[in-house]
Amino acid sequence: MGQVRRAVLAGAAALVVAGAAPGPAYAAYAVDTAAEPVPAYRTADGAKKVSGAASTADAPLIEAGKVYEDTLAPGDRFYKLDLDAKSSVYVSAVMRPTTGAKVGYSDGIEAVVMTTGGKMCTSRAGRATFSYEPLLLSAVGVRRLQEDSDCQQPGVYYVKLTRTAGKDYDQSPYPVELKVQREPGLTTGSAPVSAPSGWPTTAPAAPAADAVPRKGGTGFNDARALGAGVWRDDLRPGQTRFYRVPVEWGQQLAVSAELAGAKLTKEYSTATNGLAVSLYTPYRDKVEDKDTSYDGKQAGVTLPLTAPVAYENRFASDDSHRAMRVAGWYYVAVTMSHKVGEFTEDASPVPLTLRLNVEGKAAAAPPYAESLTAAGFGVTGDDRAAAQDGLTAPESAAAADRRSTMGVVAAGGFGTGTVLLLGLGAWLWLARRSATSGSATSG
DSSP: OHHHHHHHHHHHHHHHHHHHHOOOOOGOOOOOOSSSSSOOOOOOOTTTTOOOOOOOGOOOBBBBTTTTEEOOOOEEEEEEEEEEESSSEEEEEOOOOTTTOOOTTOOOOEEEEEESSSOSSSSOEEEEEEEOOOOEEEEEEEEOOOOTTTTOEEEEEEEEEEOOOOOTOOOSOEEEEEEEEEOOOSOOOOOSSSSOOOOOSOOOOOOSSSEEOOOBSSSSSSOOOOOEEEEEEEEEOOOEEEEEEOOOOOOEEEEEEEEEEEEEEEOOOOOEEEEEEEEEETSEEEEEEEEESSSSSOOOEEOOOOOOGGGGGGGGHHHHHHHSSEEEEEEEEEEGGGGGGBBTTTTTTEEEEEEEESSOOOOOOOOSSSSSSSGGGGGHHHHHHHHHHHHHHHHHHHHHHHHHHHHHHHHHHHHHHHHHHHOOOOOOOHHHHHHHHHHHHHH
């Protein structure tokens, strides 16, 4: 009986914990205050510390499906991969400069996957530069499955990260997050060999519905999930908000962002790149970016309509077309330049409106030889639910854990109730038998 009571109490406690969990993102929306610094980049849960080597001879092994944390000073750092012959691999390096660091236009980061013979696996390295603003940068090295390429054999490969910094600019080491993602190959003989063409290129009219509050994240790991619609947030000088949008095979994404008026401390001042919008792929490579000046009054940016997501896009010559090669979470980053703080009140965040269109019906996925979602790509029912509820990846994982816990509690409650009913039935049967036996004896 004591075991039953403990099981009931444990189930009740689990239900209380599940009920106390935070609701959808819009319920927790809050405005930042000037007393608080701009939130720092949230690193991936479970990221492993690693130290890149100065040469390939000492390069540490990094594995697909894992995330690593390192620091990167100007110069080269090497890491080792052990790859199969049936998948494409993406190694992203997200570098975060020190707040207020002095950086130059050509300063940045480069990522390359190469053979043990030193040959690059792509025609050019993945590269990202600061453009005078000390913002997060993401560069991606790629080993892509392709006929007659030098990088198709299984075995050891190397990742080379190179940070460049002019002698008059910041030389201090910056944190860098490395993520290794493996995209399975297609079934034998099914791989296309050319890029598609002939899709709609004119962006649809931006949605005009009332905006729903959704607070963006600090980076890729806590980006706020959004779907098509109009969304409301706030930005402060020097801040970047991240959002994620599920885009399925055959779909196109249209993004626009606008800043409302700010509270000015100076008249007739302008930040040349005051508002910037960037779109990133599920493997953290940049698809497109655009910026505009901001003088404390209304300003807006609209990105070009993307190509429809298609496997064949990887064979395109245009960078933004080539990037739309796999379905999954696409990331939108919206930045307000730190220079806006020179003529506005930092205590009063500027209202941000984000308008999203997801065009086209979802098409069937290509015939992958292995599960694409298991590799972290594609769009699942849980992803669609996360976009509807406005959940970050950590919140979505927590919600899944709560659902699992409640399922266990429900199953346990059903089992406990069944045992109690059976016990009560047995007790009544024994009581009746005893009463019947008593009556027979007395007669």
